[in-house]
Amino acid sequence: MSAPTNWNDLKKDITRRMDSAVEVLKKEFSGLRSGRASINLLDPVVVEAYGQTMPLSQCGTVGVPEPRMLTVQVWDKSQVKAVEKAIANAGLGLNPQADGQMIRVPIPPLNEERRKELQKVAGKYSEQARISVRNVRRDGMDTLKKMEKDGHISEDEIKKHEKEIQAITDETIKKIDEALGHKEKEIMQV
Incomplete structure (x- = not known):
């Protein structure tokens, strides 16, 4: 995609990339x-x-019949063992149990140590998202400067648009922080 040459296109691009x-x-x-x-x-x-x-997802249907139980309805009976083995070996700490074409996967409760680990991982994910958003912001600011240099917008417009980009950035960072807070609360819930 070529660089936007007007403010509306740039704003849409920035918003789309940050939402992404x-x-x-x-x-x-x-x-x-x-x-x-x-x-x-x-x-x-x-x-x-x-x-x-x-x-x-191409071998069966995953369902959640209870808060601490997953089920996998395997479509092909001959693949039940393969699906069961794949779940067991996926490194998720799950112990599937086959019951005909249905595989039940009980979700064991998390211990405190594992919860804290998951919180750290969630924090890393959110920091990566923040970095991504800041990179989009920087790209937007650079594009604005290029647009000014090319004579597409004035210096006054740049100041106004820089503030708008910052506002979009702040709003997106706020969404990231809210998502992190929600996930941390979910992880720590016993």
């Missing part, structure tokens, strides 16, 4: 295990099936 950073953060958070079951918990699981590796 927040969405990525939320997706990363959804993969972090809290004490409760979440279908996203099994996203990293890949199954060795039909001579190739594929995501678990």
